[in-house]
Amino acid sequence: MMIDSNPPLLHHFGALSSPNPPPPPSNTSSNLKCQVMEECQLPLIDLSGLNSNDQKESVACAAAICRASSEWGFFQVVNHGISPELLKKMRREQELLFQTPFERKSTCGLLNNSYRWGSPPTATSPKHFSWSEAFHIPLTKVSDESCYGEFTSLREVMTEFAAAMSKLARLLANILVENLRHQRNVIDDTCDESTCFLRLNHYPTCPISAEIFGLVPHTDSDFLTILYQDQVGGLQLMKDSKWVAVKPNQDALIVNIGDLFQAWSNDVYKSVEHKVMTNGKKERYSIAYFLCPSNDSLIGSCKEPSIYKQFTFGEYRKQVQEDVKKTGHKVGLPRFLL
Ligand SMILES: C=C1C[C@]23C[C@@]1(O)CC[C@H]2[C@@]12CC[C@H](O)[C@@](C)(C(=O)O1)[C@H]2[C@@H]3C(=O)O
Ligand SMILES: O=C(O)CCC(=O)C(=O)O
Numbered sequence: 001m002m003i004d005s006n007p008p009l010l011h012h013f014g015a016l017s018s019p020n021p022p023p024p025p026s027n028t029s030s031n032l033k034c035q036v037m038e039e040c041q042l043p044l045i046d047l048s049g050l051n052s053n054d055q056k057e058s059v060a061c062a063a064a065i066c067r068a069s070s071e072w073g074f075f076q077v078v079n080h081g082i083s084p085e086l087l088k089k090m091r092r093e094q095e096l097l098f099q100t101p102f103e104r105k106s107t108c109g110l111l112n113n114s115y116r117w118g119s120p121p122t123a124t125s126p127k128h129f130s131w132s133e134a135f136h137i138p139l140t141k142v143s144d145e146s147c148y149g150e151f152t153s154l155r156e157v158m159t160e161f162a163a164a165m166s167k168l169a170r171l172l173a174n175i176l177v178e179n180l181r182h183q184r185n186v187i188d189d190t191c192d193e194s195t196c197f198l199r200l201n202h203y204p205t206c207p208i209s210a211e212i213f214g215l216v217p218h219t220d221s222d223f224l225t226i227l228y229q230d231q232v233g234g235l236q237l238m239k240d241s242k243w244v245a246v247k248p249n250q251d252a253l254i255v256n257i258g259d260l261f262q263a264w265s266n267d268v269y270k271s272v273e274h275k276v277m278t279n280g281k282k283e284r285y286s287i288a289y290f291l292c293p294s295n296d297s298l299i300g301s302c303k304e305p306s307i308y309k310q311f312t313f314g315e316y317r318k319q320v321q322e323d324v325k326k327t328g329h330k331v332g333l334p335r336f337l338l
């Protein structure tokens, strides 16, 4: 019997689509507009500017971060302080992890039992289905020996990787907070090691159609996300009401603003919708670091009049989960408009 490392995506997708053969996900109006895909270079920011002795240069670098967060909600950073060796080691461990037989990944308690595939499990239509698998791990569990079984080297590398991503995420988030001249340090007050997440994503090749989602369109529910992707491509984001494809850059990490920074900044920083499209020939890997606060953290606007009701992060997550369960998709911030 052949042992498969991939989850039964084809079987599950087929069951959601009828008649035979399965059609691609039905196009929303915004998807229809993107038949000819534009590829974009995200704003590229060299973080070595932040350490410059020339104050003008460090101020300009911080300003570029804030401008991109407001105009694009997305940017890429080079000279980010995470060594290429560590990134390479992390990718190798990620590949080995996902090559583990599906039965084992999904049942043996690996990484805090955080394995998921084709999510959400409640998807009833192809347009809510994600052709991917992931481990979504709370940072508190990253160094926990009991989460790894025989994957001992994964633990060592992932602990180092998570620490480096945390440091970078905090650096960027604090620049964004300071830019709005806010007194309280919202990041240091609400986020710590125990509240953030690391998500290891794997997008197996998809033999059906390039119009199937690797990850359904969504915004991230955090303050900000740092993404380490491979060179395959497939990430797309909304820019000026059009889907544009992100051109991979092997020296860069991608940063995107999440819903909490949009709410806190009263729409100055933008949490932009993004998605991943599948590839028929090449599998794809990425890792996302989510800078999240504790569930009881109150998120309110840093200035008046506020566009959104105040909410705790716990309330926000609950609402997202309820919406995904009921409607198949995340509604997000519009639920909290005043
Ligand atoms: C299918 C879904 C799971 C997800 C919410 C969503 O409707 C869309 C994308 C998913 C995502 C990706 C980023 C974060 O990991 C996450 C917590 C989020 O806010 O959107 C997850 C959601 C999830 O895994 O529950
Ligand atoms: O894999 C990617 O490029 C994006 C992943 C993502 O959006 C997420 O994990 O929230």
Ligand SMILES: [Fe+2]
Residues within 6 Å of the ligand: 218, 219, 220, 225, 274
């Ligand atoms: Fe995302």
